[in-house]
Amino acid sequence: MKTMTRLYVLCLVFAVVCGGALAQTPSFKPPYEDKLIRLSEIVGSVHYLRTMCMGGDEGWRGKMQELIDLEASDPERRARLIAAFNKGYRSFASVHTKCSDTAIEAEELYRKQGLVLASEIIARYGN
Numbered sequence: 001m002k003t004m005t006r007l008y009v010l011c012l013v014f015a016v017v018c019g020g021a022l023a024q025t026p027s028f029k030p031p032y033e034d035k036l037i038r039l040s041e042i043v044g045s046v047h048y049l050r051t052m053c054m055g056g057d058e059g060w061r062g063k064m065q066e067l068i069d070l071e072a073s074d075p076e077r078r079a080r081l082i083a084a085f086n087k088g089y090r091s092f093a094s095v096h097t098k099c100s101d102t103a104i105e106a107e108e109l110y111r112k113q114g115l116v117l118a119s120e121i122i123a124r125y126g127n
Contacts, residue, residue, distance in 0.1 A: 042114040044088025049107035053099035
């Protein structure tokens, strides 16, 4: 739970720090775009797996929506982030229909990857 909270905070800090004027320019692609797309996919995967295994929504979708709202005012960019989140969600939904040891391991791995990725983005592109 502590790691999950840290990922939330890192994503929000990242969005606030990097989501300013640069993100407002249409067709602007920041240098961290690919990493942010991957992070969105990871958050979608974790959202699906934790909802399935923990029995309820822990707010991953809402936190992703906050990140999108802060980071992507451009409709195309917004659509890419949403598509990545949905891709992550659907990729596990198509394979895992009930919680299993494999699903739990995948969730742990993806959550750790997301934390590392969010930390890298902030360390490199945050002020």
